[in-house]
Amino acid sequence: MAKAVxxxxxxxxxxxxxxxxARAELAESGPARGSMVIRPWGYAVWELMQADMDRRxxxxxxxxxAFPMLIPMSFLEKEKQHVEGFSPExxxxxxxxxxxxxxxxxxxxxxxxxINHYFAKWVQSHRDLPLALNLWNNVVRWELRPRLFLRxxxxxxxxxxxAHATYEDAxxxxxxxxxxxxxxMEESLAISVVAGEKSPGERFAGADxxxxxxxxxxxxxxxxxxxxxxxxxNFARAFGIQYLDPAGERRHAATTSWGTSTRMIGGxxxxxxxxxxxxxxxxxxxxxxxxLQLDEDAEVAGSARRIEAELRGAxxxxxxxxxxxxxxxRRSVDWELKGVPVRIEVGAREVASGRATLVRRDDRSKSAxxxxxxxxxxxxxxxEIQQALLEQSRRFREEHTQPVTxxxxxxxRVGGGGLFLAAWSGAEESERVLGERTGATxxxxxxxxxxxxxxxxxxxxxxxxVLIGRAY
Amino acid sequence: MAKAVxxxxxxxxxxxxxxxxARAELAESGPARGSMVIRPWGYAVWELMQADMDRRxxxxxxxxxAFPMLIPMSFLEKEKQHVEGFSPExxxxxxxxxxxxxxxxxxxxxxxxxINHYFAKWVQSHRDLPLALNLWNNVVRWELRPRLFLRxxxxxxxxxxxAHATYEDAxxxxxxxxxxxxxxMEESLAISVVAGEKSPGERFAGADxxxxxxxxxxxxxxxxxxxxxxxxxNFARAFGIQYLDPAGERRHAATTSWGTSTRMIGGxxxxxxxxxxxxxxxxxxxxxxxxLQLDEDAEVAGSARRIEAELRGAxxxxxxxxxxxxxxxRRSVDWELKGVPVRIEVGAREVASGRATLVRRDDRSKSAxxxxxxxxxxxxxxxEIQQALLEQSRRFREEHTQPVTxxxxxxxRVGGGGLFLAAWSGAEESERVLGERTGATxxxxxxxxxxxxxxxxxxxxxxxxVLIGRAY
Numbered sequence: 009m010a011k012a013v014x015x016x017x018x019x020x021x022x023x024x025x026x027x028x029x030a031r032a033e034l035a036e037s038g039p040a041r042g043s044m045v046i047r048p049w050g051y052a053v054w055e056l057m058q059a060d061m062d063r064r065x066x067x068x069x070x071x072x073x074a075f076p077m078l079i080p081m082s083f084l085e086k087e088k089q090h091v092e093g094f095s096p097e098x099x100x101x102x103x104x105x106x107x108x109x110x111x112x113x114x115x116x117x118x119x120x121x122x123i124n125h126y127f128a129k130w131v132q133s134h135r136d137l138p139l140a141l142n143l144w145n146n147v148v149r150w151e152l153r154p155r156l157f158l159r160x161x162x163x164x165x166x167x168x169x170x171a172h173a174t175y176e177d178a179x180x181x182x183x184x185x186x187x188x189x190x191x192x193m194e195e196s197l198a199i200s201v202v203a204g205e206k207s208p209g210e211r212f213a214g215a216d217x218x219x220x221x222x223x224x225x226x227x228x229x230x231x232x233x234x235x236x237x238x239x240x241x242n243f244a245r246a247f248g249i250q251y252l253d254p255a256g257e258r259r260h261a262a263t264t265s266w267g268t269s270t271r272m273i274g275g276x277x278x279x280x281x282x283x284x285x286x287x288x289x290x291x292x293x294x295x296x297x298x299x300l301q302l303d304e305d306a307e308v309a310g311s312a313r314r315i316e317a318e319l320r321g322a323x324x325x326x327x328x329x330x331x332x333x334x335x336x337x338r339r340s341v342d343w344e345l346k347g348v349p350v351r352i353e354v355g356a357r358e359v360a361s362g363r364a365t366l367v368r369r370d371d372r373s374k375s376a377x378x379x380x381x382x383x384x385x386x387x388x389x390x391x392e393i394q395q396a397l398l399e400q401s402r403r404f405r406e407e408h409t410q411p412v413t414x415x416x417x418x419x420x421r422v423g424g425g426g427l428f429l430a431a432w433s434g435a436e437e438s439e440r441v442l443g444e445r446t447g448a449t450x451x452x453x454x455x456x457x458x459x460x461x462x463x464x465x466x467x468x469x470x471x472x473x474v475l476i477g478r479a480y
Numbered sequence: 481m482a483k484a485v486x487x488x489x490x491x492x493x494x495x496x497x498x499x500x501x502a503r504a505e506l507a508e509s510g511p512a513r514g515s516m517v518i519r520p521w522g523y524a525v526w527e528l529m530q531a532d533m534d535r536r537x538x539x540x541x542x543x544x545x546a547f548p549m550l551i552p553m554s555f556l557e558k559e560k561q562h563v564e565g566f567s568p569e570x571x572x573x574x575x576x577x578x579x580x581x582x583x584x585x586x587x588x589x590x591x592x593x594x595i596n597h598y599f600a601k602w603v604q605s606h607r608d609l610p611l612a613l614n615l616w617n618n619v620v621r622w623e624l625r626p627r628l629f630l631r632x633x634x635x636x637x638x639x640x641x642x643a644h645a646t647y648e649d650a651x652x653x654x655x656x657x658x659x660x661x662x663x664x665m666e667e668s669l670a671i672s673v674v675a676g677e678k679s680p681g682e683r684f685a686g687a688d689x690x691x692x693x694x695x696x697x698x699x700x701x702x703x704x705x706x707x708x709x710x711x712x713x714n715f716a717r718a719f720g721i722q723y724l725d726p727a728g729e730r731r732h733a734a735t736t737s738w739g740t741s742t743r744m745i746g747g748x749x750x751x752x753x754x755x756x757x758x759x760x761x762x763x764x765x766x767x768x769x770x771x772l773q774l775d776e777d778a779e780v781a782g783s784a785r786r787i788e789a790e791l792r793g794a795x796x797x798x799x800x801x802x803x804x805x806x807x808x809x810r811r812s813v814d815w816e817l818k819g820v821p822v823r824i825e826v827g828a829r830e831v832a833s834g835r836a837t838l839v840r841r842d843d844r845s846k847s848a849x850x851x852x853x854x855x856x857x858x859x860x861x862x863x864e865i866q867q868a869l870l871e872q873s874r875r876f877r878e879e880h881t882q883p884v885t886x887x888x889x890x891x892x893r894v895g896g897g898g899l900f901l902a903a904w905s906g907a908e909e910s911e912r913v914l915g916e917r918t919g920a921t922x923x924x925x926x927x928x929x930x931x932x933x934x935x936x937x938x939x940x941x942x943x944x945x946v947l948i949g950r951a952y
Contacts, residue, residue: 038547038548038550038594039548039551039552039555039594039597040548040550040551040552043548043549043550044546044548045545045546045547045548045598046545046546047545048543048544048545051543051544051545051546052544054546055544071520071523071524072520072523072524072527073517073518073519073520073523074517074523074526074636075510075517076511076512076515076516076517077515077549077587077618077620077634078510078512078515078571078620078633078634079511079512080511080512083511095578096577096578097577098575098576098577098578099550099575099576099585100574100575100576101571101572101573101574101587102573102574102575103570103571103572103574103584104570104571104622104633105568105569105570105571105623106567106568106570106622112575113512113571115549115573115587122511125511126517141520145618146549146617146618148549150576150577150578151577152577161550161576162548162549162550164546
């Protein structure tokens with residue numbers, strides 16, 4: 009066995025995270041503070057995530073569009089809470105074409121303001137509703153403590169924006185997209201998430217309600233993986249989005265927005281990765297199967313290519329690694345680091361014996377399989393690996409979620425990581441207390457019914473059961 | 481017949497162009513000067529262009545990546561000609577996170593500087609070459625005379641960047657990508673182009689050689705549709721891209737870059753559009769066939785859906801327009817404006833007679849076709865329409881390309897539009913004279929062999945035959 013190429017997770021999880029990103033060649037830091045270069049392997053994962061999510065988003069009836077990155081400051085100032093929330097994170101263009109601009113332009117931190125401005129132009133009648141648009145683009149939020157994929161000054165994402173005739177329609181849309189996100193994360197990323205509403209302290213600036221999908225990383229910290237916001241009439245009032253209803257009455261539309269970003273790649277790494285590198289769910293693995301050609305030999309090469317052709321014929325993303333000038337050890341470590349779900353090893357010995365070696369990345373198990381059946385066996389493993397990763401993620405989250413009723417006990421245990429289920433009063437002040445005393449936050453409300461016990465933080469009567477944890 | 485909904489091309493071509501973009505709901509101006517909102521129909525065309533081009537680019541071996549939008553000014557200043565060329569067009573971020581930045585950051589006008597900086601890190605050995613990366617992103621070039629799709633301050637594009645062991649490899653790559661672009665434009669956009677080298681006055685800032693695909697719009701003006709640059713050793717020297725060759729010698733790599741943008745959509749409009757709107761080539765039409773359901777009737781609806789299903793089964797992008805509350809006239813004009821290649825009209829009368837009406841967008845011909853065979857007939861027309869549009873584009877360009885040998889005669893005729901073939905000395909000063917006296921530019925060099933006649937502009941001995949015209 010090759011010796012460890014990564015800092016072990018148990019030794020230093022943040023160092024392990026950096027190591028994986030570097031060694032799997034996923035990304036590296038850009039020249040400007042907090043910026044990121046996404047390298048071919050990382051970007052190929054993102055492209056598969058995009059294609060998958062794009063199909064799901066379009067299936068809800070949303071259409072893709074593009075909006076400008078440069079937003080006049082006056083637009084941002086129209087919705088009071090929104091500008092308060094985003095002002096500290098803005099990057100501002102003050103000069104263009106060699107001259108100082110009359111009005112500075114912000115780089116979009118998110119596009120509600122510019123899109124709701126156009127909604128006001130495009131929405132005139134109830135027949136124009138619902139209107140559902142989605143954007144794949146880059147946004148900028150100034151980041152003082154950047155971390156690749158998790159917090160970068162510029163990141164790639166999709167942001168959806170919709171307008172509806174009624175508040176109830178907006179509620180339904182917000183929930184629908186939360187469901188789309190949850191299913192994508194579970195079915196494609198194999199990440200078990202808890203979906204629920206955010207507490208007021210964690211709400212999107214300008215939203216009536218924010219919903220989230222929360223996942224648990226292997227170091228015990230939570231990660232917000234995607235959010236869906238019911239903006240109610242806030243932006244419709246600020247931007248004047250009005251329509252004539254069937255009775256000829258002028259009414260304000262209700263709007264929503266929802267987004268997921270390259271941050272999910274950070275989650276993917278920290279949920280599935282182990283001390284040998286990344287473990288990619290087959291659904292979003294750029295190569296689902298790598299055929300490692302061990303020897304520079306025509307018969308071996310032919311055998312590898314036949315396996316690749318058979319896999320591709322079965323719709324599997326297969327790749328032959330024929331870099332026989334590089335050592336077997338280096339190459340197998342490389343594909344382990346990159347998280348390729350299945351590896352098939354074929355050399356002169358395998359051709360002679362008629363059996364190839366099949367290696368699963370998820371449990372690192374190896375088996376000898378007849379050459380004639382190895383492509384079929386590999387293809388058959390993919391659904392099993394996808395399911396196994398989701399199951400591990402679910403089991404890990406469940407095993408690291410515990411109910412708590414005593415604050416002091418909670419404060420002692422929270423440092424060990426994991427998620428905590430607790431009763432909460434709903435008082436906004438209590439969120440500040442929680443954060444200051446434990447470094448933890450309410451990740452989401454998991455039950456709208458008042459729980460039996462009193463509030464973990466204040467001891468007041470409780471209104472909700474909430475999930476609490478330290479988070480990225 | 482509905483009366484004209486667009487300014488006729490012959491009356492005012494720029495007004496016609498604006499009208500088509502507005503009425504076909506392709507795009508509109510953004511809030512900041514020169515910015516653009518791309519609406520669902522325009523963006524769907526762009527997505528099909530992207531997917532098509534992406535396949536072609538990946539087939540050459542290039543891999544997609546993402547690089548940051550924010551580039552330190554010091555990076556741009558490393559290649560002297562590059563910074564001179566782009567400085568007047570830069571947008572500059574001076575503030576981030578509420579503070580003034582120590583070093584201002586430019587919004588990328590193009591990514592050579594940041595990519596070649598990373599090439600210097602990633603390229604160490606001849607084994608690392610060639611390295612071919614492609615980016616789909618947004619860039620900003622400050623635009624004083626913006627025009628939707630043609631000149632916008634922010635635009636969407638792909639930019640490819642490659643590094644090679646030898647200058648000859650870079651030459652070959654530059655030519656290869658020019659060919660990829662030409663074939664995409666002809667095969668998918670159905671736009672006949674002239675591919676050739678740019679004169680020094682039109683070269684990319686920092687390139688040794690720039691190659692271009694030039695198309696002729698229906699108003700007689702040329703449009704540069706895509707460019708491929710051989711950057712030689714210029715950026716490799718500026719950024720220190722060096723590798724060890726097989727003999728252990730340290731050498732500079734040679735680099736290239738190549739790009740195409742949403743500007744091509746402007747070309748698509750102006751090459752194929754007519755007084756009734758857009759005419760989309762089937763290869764990039766979001767709906768290739770629209771089935772117009774004329775009556776609110778179960779049997780008619782059933783018939784329309786069966787036709788749609790049959791078309792989709794044959795791999796055709798089909799769409800049923802069932803908005804029977806909107807008039808037939810309004811809906812047929814709408815799909816004409818949007819340029820849908822084939823329309824099938826099915827109402828109660830058609831169901832009773834067993835014959836639907838089939839309408840081609842390219843020549844606006846109509847025919848009555850048995851209902852049972854109409855899907856097959858529509859599908860069969862698509863390749864024919866694709867070819868017909870390319871042929872018309874080629875014929876128009878050829879008919880409006882004329883040889884000239886006398887400058888005064890040329891100066892008189894150039895106002896009428898079209899392209900001119902002329903002998904040219906190669907003297908840089910002559911390009912300035914040409915521009916100042918006629919408003920025209922050398923679009924590209926079409927023949928490397930010295931022509932028989934003397935230079936059109938200077939009367940000196942000629943070195944090249946060039947294509948000249950006024951351009952967007």
